[in-house]
Amino acid sequence: MNARLADIFKQVYLELRPSSPTPDFEIRFFAFANLNNTIRLRRGRVLVRLSDLLEGAPDPVLRAIVHILLAKLYRDPIDPLQAVRYRKFTGSRAMSARMHLIRQTRGRKRITGPRGDHYHLEEIFDDLNRRFFHGLMARPLMSWSENHSRRSLGHYDPAHNTIVVSRILDHAAVPKYAVEYLVFHEMLHLRHPVRLRGSRRCVHPREFREEEKLFPHLAEAKRYLKHSLSSQQR
Numbered sequence: 001m002n003a004r005l006a007d008i009f010k011q012v013y014l015e016l017r018p019s020s021p022t023p024d025f026e027i028r029f030f031a032f033a034n035l036n037n038t039i040r041l042r043r044g045r046v047l048v049r050l051s052d053l054l055e056g057a058p059d060p061v062l063r064a065i066v067h068i069l070l071a072k073l074y075r076d077p078i079d080p081l082q083a084v085r086y087r088k089f090t091g092s093r094a095m096s097a098r099m100h101l102i103r104q105t106r107g108r109k110r111i112t113g114p115r116g117d118h119y120h121l122e123e124i125f126d127d128l129n130r131r132f133f134h135g136l137m138a139r140p141l142m143s144w145s146e147n148h149s150r151r152s153l154g155h156y157d158p159a160h161n162t163i164v165v166s167r168i169l170d171h172a173a174v175p176k177y178a179v180e181y182l183v184f185h186e187m188l189h190l191r192h193p194v195r196l197r198g199s200r201r202c203v204h205p206r207e208f209r210e211e212e213k214l215f216p217h218l219a220e221a222k223r224y225l226k227h228s229l230s231s232q233q234r
């Protein structure tokens, strides 16, 4: 195993969980088709794969992504500073150029971009941003999902700063307010990061729910998504 990565893992683990011993782990770079990073637990062993696009990244950036992954695994809150540090690096010009090249040369894309057959997610974001946030929110990556997921209609991925909406909603029969509501909900997740209340994760805190009420078609949108698609949303 890469000694530099192993050291970083140990340091970050100790910062996040100072009172527990470091578990058995394996951490390595992996040639994903995209800027992917994964973490999973198998038989008590923590397995981490970092995109090989990060191989040349400075230590603080690697520490940031390891922090994000470990926090996700253990459902700890992600330190916003680490999220910003990671995003800054991956959003840099040099990184975008490398990613573009990799996408062309390696496998298929996991996300498909903001332009659908019926709805354009960036246009929807920009419009909501103007209407509800004085145009002040920085737009994350917006993408339709690759598959027609009913299980997850929308989610915000802080590690990759991406809002993904299920392609199932990119249809003429789907009312615009339903797509707008999903994007609006995920925008609120950007504004209200997951917090811990006691030992409970608070995904939709009170301020979140209050702000959500500003959406004019809230009840219809929820009803539509619940009955027409019978699915969940994160």
Ligand SMILES: [Zn+2]
Pocket (backbone or CB within 6 Å): 185, 189, 203, 204, 233, 234
């Ligand atoms: Zn949510």
